[in-house]
Amino acid sequence: MTNDEIQYKKNLPDKAIADFVECFWMVENTTGIEKEVVVMPDANFDLVFSKDGNEPFQIYLLGLGTLYDKRKIDIDTKMFFISFKLIAAEYLFHQSIAHLLNEFQLLPDDFWGFKESDINDFDAFCIKASQIIKQFIPNTIDPRKQKLFELIYASNGEMTIKEFSEKTFWTSRQINRYFTRYFGISLKVYCGFLRFRVSFEQIKKGKLFPELNFSDQAHFSREVKKLSGVNPRELHQNKNDRFIQVSAINDK
Structure with missing residues (x-):
């Protein structure tokens, strides 16, 4: 069964990780046709978990967007996102994301212990991601x-x-x-x-x-x-x- 529109959903983080995470969100194309969208800068960088009917499961780090970007969302694509505030680059990822302006970086498909089955249930994904992120928060921050x-x-x-x-x-x-x-x-x-x-x-x-x-x-x-x-x-x-x-x- 298909829908006429692309499906979106967003969950807010709990207080324990809110200094580092802006939100969790997902997009799923169940329309039965390829859809074109325009993604606009939102002042965050994202950890993305992606699967469509023709491509293998992928995890990648998506840097800050500085321009609008026209993208096509293939049939049966499902993508889960963790949108991070900037401070997370240094204190959770321990790296600069300067080289990722309008770019992405592929990560291992078991990054942070995630696996393909984690994108079957959005709410369960958010719970797991929150637990993982809590473990990485340092005791001291400048x-x-x-x-x-x-x-x-x-x-x-x-x-x-x-x-x-x-x-x-x-x-x-x-x-x-x-x-x-x-x-x-x-x-x-x-x-x-x-x-x-x-x-x-x-x-x-x-x-x-x-x-x-x-x-x-x-x-x-x-x-x-x-x-x-x-x-x-x-x-x-x-x-x-x-x-x-x-x-x-x-x-x-």
């Missing part, structure tokens, strides 16, 4: 970095670099050096993705005028088009649910 990311997400990227610097007692140069080394972009650029993420949620509700730190309507429209390929009105219409922005998927 307090400057911890404070920085708390401020970044709490403000939706609305603070200036100077404000971040003053509140974390970390110089602007050190912050940007850290961001460039680990994530391949500056903090200012990253904050732009956070603002877009919030803007998409507003656009989805029909609010087509800027409510965040955009200089004017023209600036807002330019930023939206740069990151989605269309203007705010077209994005709001979202014909055939083509546009995917993870934060806007209804969560459980």
Whole structure:
């Protein structure tokens, strides 16, 4: 039995891992036909578990997206995602993801002890993933970095670099050096993705005028088009649910 639309589902993490994980989400194409979607930047990087009818089970690390990306979802494709906040790159994966801007890195198909059968049940997958991630959380984290990311997400990227610097007692140069080394972009650029993420949620509700730190309507429209390929009105219409922005998927 098939559905007319691609199926999405999202679960939020429990408090114990919420500093590192934004959400768990899944996409499944049971329509019986290949579907084209547009994936937009969501300010996270992802661990992806993927299986379709023609390809073997794969696990890969998907870096930050900086542009909208048109993708085709094959028939019978099922993909589970763990969307990570940036601090997880250093403290859970122990690596820079700067080389993965708009790219992916294949991982062993038993990475972190996962196996193909884990993508049969989304809720069970989320429980297993949460238990695994809890084991990797370190006892100590650089307090400057911890404070920085708390401020970044709490403000939706609305603070200036100077404000971040003053509140974390970390110089602007050190912050940007850290961001460039680990994530391949500056903090200012990253904050732009956070603002877009919030803007998409507003656009989805029909609010087509800027409510965040955009200089004017023209600036807002330019930023939206740069990151989605269309203007705010077209994005709001979202014909055939083509546009995917993870934060806007209804969560459980």
